[in-house]
Amino acid sequence: MNVPFLDLSRQHKALRDEVLAALAATYDANRFCLGRDVEDFERAFAAASGASDCVGVNNGTTALHLVARALEIGPGDEVIVPAFTFIASAWTASYVGARPVFADIDLETFTLDPAQLDALVTPRTRAIVVVHLFGQPARMDEILAVAAKHRLPVIEDCAQAHLASYRGRPVGTMGDAGTFSFYPTKNLGACGEGGAIVSRRPEILAASRLMRVHGSNVRYRHDTVGYNYRMEGFQAAALNVKLGHLQAWTARRREIARRYSAGIRLADTAIPVVLEIGESVYHQYTIRHPRRDALREHLARLGVGTDLIYPAPLHLQPCYAELGYAPGSVPVAEEAARTVLSLPIFAELTDAEIDHVVAAVNSF
Structure with missing residues (x-):
């Protein structure tokens, strides 16, 4: 049996008639840039995300850029960013001329380790970026306590965490602003690019609306x-259709994750755990294994698609060589990059495919 790492065609085949009808309505009304479809989506997504308001933008990276601008971060400033995440999180600093300062992570959550924060704050620190990576909420109480101590705004990067919550509080609503991505592979994905900003501070939303x-x-x-x-407008029209299915898709992702966690018995394998701070929405189901590359080759031979998310931490990326980080300087992030392996997880996976993945892992 072949199990793809991701197969968007299954979702889009099921939604084809509904999405095409929405796109046709947008086309006939010539609502191409912003317009009613975007306004409808902003209201619906804010409600689904536990936010009072939302600003729709063209992708998740620009959402981070607009929030940095709204917070008036600029040259000479520093922004603390986890070293294990997608590069766009660091662009929050770089796009406005600030310096990213890379923080280590907690291996249990793959998110920013609050214990690292205090030592990284300097007189130049202007913000902390928290990434709810792979759909797992970060340890927000501890992070917010450090931020409050130093009077720093917190930007929540929720690109992979639609509908996730921390101790009952929706991600994106606890810090000063939350940003979301609707890249096609996300839990809520557009038929192209899309992004959004939520905030408890009206001035951030107003500034973002102006600048977009x-x-x-x-x-x-x-x-x-x-x-x-x-x-x-087309992206908002598609997202308006898909948003109605997001809760069911999230429930299925969690069911798949439970089946993986119950079934995987391979020695030396670290699997995601359900934490009392809040269950992941499983944008990725990411395990760790000391022989990750050999395990990946074994799974490929058995027809199981996998991915390395992420194989290199941000502080060792060539674009940040001038910052002077050396190997070993952010050790937990580097350990994660060496050992992580993401297994297939999307709502349309069949039970037979899940069982095949589990058996393939255990046979290594």
Whole structure:
């Protein structure tokens, strides 16, 4: 049996008629850039995410950029970012001329280790970026306590954590702002690119709305340097359809994760655990194994697709060589990068495919 790491065609085949009807309505109404579809999605996604308001943008990376601008972070400033995440989290600092300062992670959650934070804060620190990686909420109480001590804003990168919550509080609503991605592979994915910002601070949302349309609220008057970061009507139309299925998809992801966790018995394998701070929404089901590469080759021979997310920590990326981080300087993130392996997890996986993955892992 062949089990793909991800097969978007299964979801899109099931939703084909519903999505195409929504796209046709948008097409016929010529609602291509912002417009009613985007406004409808902003309201619906805010409600689903436990937020009072939402700003739709063209992708998750631009959402981070707009929040950094709204917080007036700039050259000479520092932004603390976990070293084990997707590179866009660090662009929060780099896009505005600030310096990313890379923090280590907690291996149990793959998220920012609160114990590392205090020592990284300097007089130049302007913000902390928290990533709810793989759909697992970070340890927000401890992180927020350090942020409050130093009077620092917290940006929650929720790109992989739609509908996740920490101790009953939705991700994205605990810090100063939360950003989301709707890249097609995400738990809630557009038919292209998309992103969103939520915030408990109205001024961040207002600034983001202004900047996403060339810094203009009045035609041909530009109050600040802005960008063309608008969400497209087609993407919002597709997302409005998919949002109605997100809770069911999340429940299925959690069911798949439970079957994996109950079935995998391979020695020396670290599997995700359900924590009392909040269960993951399993954007990825990521295990760790000391012979990760050999295990991956074994699974490939048995037809099981896998992925390495992420094989290199941010502090050792070539684009940040000038910052001077050496191997061993952020050790837990480096250990994660050496040992992680993500197994197939998407709502349309069959029980037979799940059982095949479990058997393949255990046969290594």
